[in-house]
Amino acid sequence: MIKKYLIERRSWIFLVIFLQLLTVFIAMLDTQIELKPILYITFLSFIIFLIFLIIRYNTETKFYKSLEERENNLDLTSVASPARPLEHIIDQSIRDQTRLLKKEASLHLFNLEQEKDELLSWIHEVKTPLTAMQLMIDRIEDETLKSQLKVEWLRVHYLLDHQLHQKRLLFIENDLYIEKVEIKPIIFQEIKTLQSWCMQKGIGFDIELKATEVYSDAKWLAFIIRQLLTNAVKYSHESDIMMGSRIKEEHCVLVIQDFGRGIDAKDLPRIFDKGFTSTTNHYDNAATGMGLYLVQKIARPLMVHIDVQSKPEEGTTFTLTFPKSNNFSNIRGM
Template identity: 35%
Template structure:
């Protein structure tokens, strides 16, 4: 608090003091038993005013440490919620201090209850997902055992629906682990092409049934990432491309390298994304016009999770699209020099395998 604001807060006291001083001057001047010269009264007024000003300055200095404590908490923002308020030197300040600390205690209790509830929910979801995988695996084996007893189109339809269920179960699992990402990742060097081919094999039925051609272009590159989380991200992107790409079209994965880092581009020749939907395509729960008006089922979680997990891994996921001409999802694995221009060696250093 500035001294100007302090004076403004004590404006009533200042007005009361000078008003009382004027009344005293009038009484002394009109009292016939006392004869004061004007100069004497003015000298007395000046002396009282100086004492009062000194009192105000001393009072401000006395409260200044308290004001600075409050300002420090304001500057710290949400971090100050973990600090008890201290430094009260008067009954009024102690009352305020007790009230603030009580609020902080109630806030911490609410946070603890919320964290406990979220952990219980996460544990339930994790357990539900793992228990769901058992009947899903059993169903897959059962379908394979009767493959020769049912028409091929029915078999493919059952397999596709089962894969779709597994896909949604995986989304639930990764969504529940989003907040605890730091506890479940291991960054290592991986070649991109084997990871891409793994995702293509998982979705081969869709490629075959829709007669969609697949091309993998560019030289293989080695990047720092977590294989499990990256596989989930790529699966979301390629599944999305398959969903909105018509039969007989083409999906291309292109690997490139420039001064920023390694790029993995997923290019489809599908229906594209309307321009008004592009800014919100990675928002949680957003399905857009394609999700609302097409025959494809959409939860609005896949691309949201892909972007969120990419950011946690230090990657960058962007999209460009033209309605009716397809979409291009670009995943950048940046070098350290992309963030820090003083580091000429980049994230991998000069001797990284990708440089050879």
């Protein structure tokens, strides 16, 4: 701040130095003026000017220091009160802009909440006829047609599920309830939901769960497993999907491995990016690029680490490492 202050006041400093040198120069040229008293007066005035500069530095930079040190938010309580007219102009301008931004932010938040509520309401309304369709499909005797309709019903169901969790994700911190969760019933429930699609594609499951308890939120964890299993089924053909869990260094580790088309090495760093689909299969119009993005966003507050290994045409392995119970000491709902 000292350097900035000296740069800001450099014109005044140069003016004072110039006037002092000019006085000495005139005294040197004019023989009727004694040089020693002039030098003495010049020296004293320069010392007084330095003391004045130091005192004014603390006074004039207090307001600007508070602006420089405050956090980048809309809270102006840490800003010092302006002491000079120009500072009042700056302070008033900042406060007017802050009020405007707060007003716009509140309006956007209100619109976002309204849009979210409308969409959630629409999703719940659509679920009613969707449930009725499921009951109607179950009464169809033609097994081939029944299987095809179930797969299409499942796709619509997952699209709605995506939208529902995407909107809830903004407020996930308020929705978390961390407890000891059994992963086996969650896994088997998701496999049961995918049963018709798996039968159509000739896909089976090989499951070996050596560890069955994790600390997590059952609802959000179910979505993560659902999305990973959906991807595994979607990109596999007539093969088994391997699922296993174990304890590693006091952490529960869940592995989901498929033997489908895999992911190209150059795409691996980007698979969790919002909207990213694929560079090698860019023609796949069915992909939205939102599934794994949502998985990663949900995994962070759950403190689940996700590792991915994949080779094209050999398959993909997702490894989920769950936290220990004491990691949730501050937010666990137990």
